Amino acid sequence: MSMSWADSVSAAENPAGAPSKSAYVPPHLRNRPSTDPPAQASYAGAAASLGNDHSGYGIPNVVGSRWSGQRNEYQSGYAGGGGRGGGWNGRSGGWDRGRDREVNPFTNDDSEPVSELESSAINFDAYEDIPVETSGDNVPPPVNTFADIDLGEAVNENIRRCKYVKPTPVQRHAIPISLAGRDLMACAQTGSGKTAAFCFPIISGIMRGQFPRPPRPRMAFPLALILSPTRELSCQIHDEAKKFSYQTGVKVVVAYGGAPINQQLRELERGVHILVATPGRLVDLLERARVSLQMIRYLALDEADRMLDMGFEPQIRKIVQQMDMPPPGVRQTMLFSATFPKEIQRLASDFLSAYIFLAVGRVGSSTDLIVQRVEYVQETDKRSHLMDLLHAQKENGVHGKQSLTLVFVETKKGADALEHWLCMNGFPATAIHGDRTQQEREHALRSFKTGHTPILVATDVAARGLDIPHVAHVVNFDLPNDIDDYVHRIGRTGRAGKTGLATAFFNENNSSLARSLSDLMQEANQEVPAWLSRFAARSTYGGKNRRGGARFGARDFRRDSSYNRGASGGATDYYGGGANMNSGYPSGGYNASYGTAGVTSAWD
Numbered sequence: 001m002s003m004s005w006a007d008s009v010s011a012a013e014n015p016a017g018a019p020s021k022s023a024y025v026p027p028h029l030r031n032r033p034s035t036d037p038p039a040q041a042s043y044a045g046a047a048a049s050l051g052n053d054h055s056g057y058g059i060p061n062v063v064g065s066r067w068s069g070q071r072n073e074y075q076s077g078y079a080g081g082g083g084r085g086g087g088w089n090g091r092s093g094g095w096d097r098g099r100d101r102e103v104n105p106f107t108n109d110d111s112e113p114v115s116e117l118e119s120s121a122i123n124f125d126a127y128e129d130i131p132v133e134t135s136g137d138n139v140p141p142p143v144n145t146f147a148d149i150d151l152g153e154a155v156n157e158n159i160r161r162c163k164y165v166k167p168t169p170v171q172r173h174a175i176p177i178s179l180a181g182r183d184l185m186a187c188a189q190t191g192s193g194k195t196a197a198f199c200f201p202i203i204s205g206i207m208r209g210q211f212p213r214p215p216r217p218r219m220a221f222p223l224a225l226i227l228s229p230t231r232e233l234s235c236q237i238h239d240e241a242k243k244f245s246y247q248t249g250v251k252v253v254v255a256y257g258g259a260p261i262n263q264q265l266r267e268l269e270r271g272v273h274i275l276v277a278t279p280g281r282l283v284d285l286l287e288r289a290r291v292s293l294q295m296i297r298y299l300a301l302d303e304a305d306r307m308l309d310m311g312f313e314p315q316i317r318k319i320v321q322q323m324d325m326p327p328p329g330v331r332q333t334m335l336f337s338a339t340f341p342k343e344i345q346r347l348a349s350d351f352l353s354a355y356i357f358l359a360v361g362r363v364g365s366s367t368d369l370i371v372q373r374v375e376y377v378q379e380t381d382k383r384s385h386l387m388d389l390l391h392a393q394k395e396n397g398v399h400g401k402q403s404l405t406l407v408f409v410e411t412k413k414g415a416d417a418l419e420h421w422l423c424m425n426g427f428p429a430t431a432i433h434g435d436r437t438q439q440e441r442e443h444a445l446r447s448f449k450t451g452h453t454p455i456l457v458a459t460d461v462a463a464r465g466l467d468i469p470h471v472a473h474v475v476n477f478d479l480p481n482d483i484d485d486y487v488h489r490i491g492r493t494g495r496a497g498k499t500g501l502a503t504a505f506f507n508e509n510n511s512s513l514a515r516s517l518s519d520l521m522q523e524a525n526q527e528v529p530a531w532l533s534r535f536a537a538r539s540t541y542g543g544k545n546r547r548g549g550a551r552f553g554a555r556d557f558r559r560d561s562s563y564n565r566g567a568s569g570g571a572t573d574y575y576g577g578g579a580n581m582n583s584g585y586p587s588g589g590y591n592a593s594y595g596t597a598g599v600t601s602a603w604d
């Protein structure tokens with residue numbers, strides 16, 4: 001089957017101000033009447049300024065009168081896009097303080113020097129004919145070029161600096177949907193450009209929006225919140241968002257655990273429009289009353305299914321539903337991932353209002369840019385087998401400075417042990433896992449990215465989102481229990497139209513994964529070894545396998561008959577029936593309930 005990207009180129013359960021009895025109430029929320037909607041009027045597009053006249057709150061003046069003579073009015077209106085009156089036009093709008101301190105993010109790239117060139121060399125032909133499905137009411141049509149989207153000149157200039165020639169398929173569909181002010185649940189394959197798909201509309205919306213003045217000094221009132229599950233991913237999104245927002249005046253700040261909080265607090269005090277954060281550190285900042293979410297206009301969850309699974313859901317509910325964030329419908333919410341189990345979709349719908357579901361490629365599928373191999377290897381033979389692979393790579397010249405190998409293991413101890421063993425055997429390796437200090441984690445990643453240590457041994461902490469150029473080979477030394485984790489792990493290679501290789505060591509311990517692995521490989525046009533098919537035939541779906549007893553492939557859970565029967569009126573509330581399918585999907589869905597996916601390694 002051809003699998004490429006087609007078009008080439010509650011209202012919250014517990015609304016703000018009504019924390020549950022047992023919930024922690026930060027000082028700035030205490031004694032608030034429970035019915036007080038946070039800054040409601042401001043979200044109606046009322047003219048207000050985010051200008052900072054508070055001492056010590058040095059954020060740029062978004063639409064304050066001081067800048068009125070320098071802005072361009074945006075003529076193309078977007079419903080719900082945050083108002084039209086204010087647009088900034090790149091360099092003419094900017095920070096009233098600290099502007100000249102804005103470091104040029106395009107000269108501050110610690111990745112390989114070739115990376116910029118490669119961005120422009122994205123192989124869009126690889127993405128022909130990918131199935132795209134949208135469902136929901138009045139889905140805005142996709143665009144073909146960045147010029148078709150009115151993101152503003154400053155953002156367009158940054159797109160050119162990034163060397164993005166045309167939008168990837170998920171960007172073609174997701175950006176117009178978001179610019180139209182619609183909530184979105186988007187599923188697209190690893191490495192397909194989801195970060196820009198949610199960053200561009202947020203930046204553009206903040207640039208053209210009119211927002212009220214932050215009510216308090218010494219407290220940060222971001223307009224947009226981007227949550228991601230790991231520190232490294234948050235840093236990466238922050239770096240990307242800074243490139244996309246360079247010289248727009250939109251200020252992006254990152255907050256994540258393991259790094260000194262005082263530095264992050266100082267940064268926040270200087271002002272923030274877009275806060276990129278890991279959930280744990282954000283909860284800390286909220287509890288210290290140093291951040292308020294009452295002005296949040298945009299909420300994006302990257303790796304949304306991970307953010308809503310057992311490990312993170314309570315923290316996310318606390319942040320989104322139990323603090324002072326405006327409810328769905330008032331804020332705009334965007335959920336992105338490469339995988340979206342139906343049970344997680346169901347949970348996620350609590351956070352969304354009349355949303356559009358977008359699937360580019362089959363939900364949870366892997367890209368066929370990645371050649372997948374599975375080898376039968378007993379536990380005791382894994383090290384020597386890995387050594388053979390690495391030796392072969394060396395001999396074939398695949399393993400050079402530009403080609404990196406990422407080796408996934410199940411445990412932190414296992415990562416330490418394998419790193420040590422590889423180094424002892426003459427293979428320059430480093431490791432990343434949750435028991436390492438943040439400094440060690442960052443050092444390991446840098447050393448890997450620059451090719452100094454071209455082998456990185458990692459737990460699942462590195463499985464999601466990380467965009468490391470030149471990862472030529474992903475080895476699943478230990479396979480995960482969950483097929484979605486496998487999809488994310490192998491997705492560290494074969495990104496942005498490039499090809500990659502993924503090798504998995506399989507043995508009896510992985511029997512429960514056999515069927516979903518075999519289905520996934522078949523679906524991605526990979527050769528499935530006969531022995532794996534035999535394992536698959538013997539095994540049933542189950543255990544921690546989220547796909548349950550269904551056929552591979554999933555879609556908007558609102559289209560399930562069980563959902564429509566079970567939800568009293570919910571089906572019509574959520575899903576207006578306007579489904580758009582550019583290509584057929586198998587009728588099977590997820591039948592089994594979502595299991596307790598292993599959350600072992602230290603996230604955040």
Ligand SMILES: Nc1ncnc2c1ncn2[C@@H]1O[C@H](COP(=O)(O)OP(=O)(O)OP(=O)(O)O)[C@@H](O)[C@H]1O
Nearest residue numbers: 122164166167168190191192193194195465467496
């Ligand atoms: N329009 C574009 N043209 C060229 N390159 C692009 C474009 N959009 C994104 N990229 C590049 O593609 C790579 C992958 O993008 P990104 O990290 O956003 O993928 P992703 O879909 O979020 O992946 P994952 O599911 O693993 O998180 C990045 O290096 C990014 O710079």
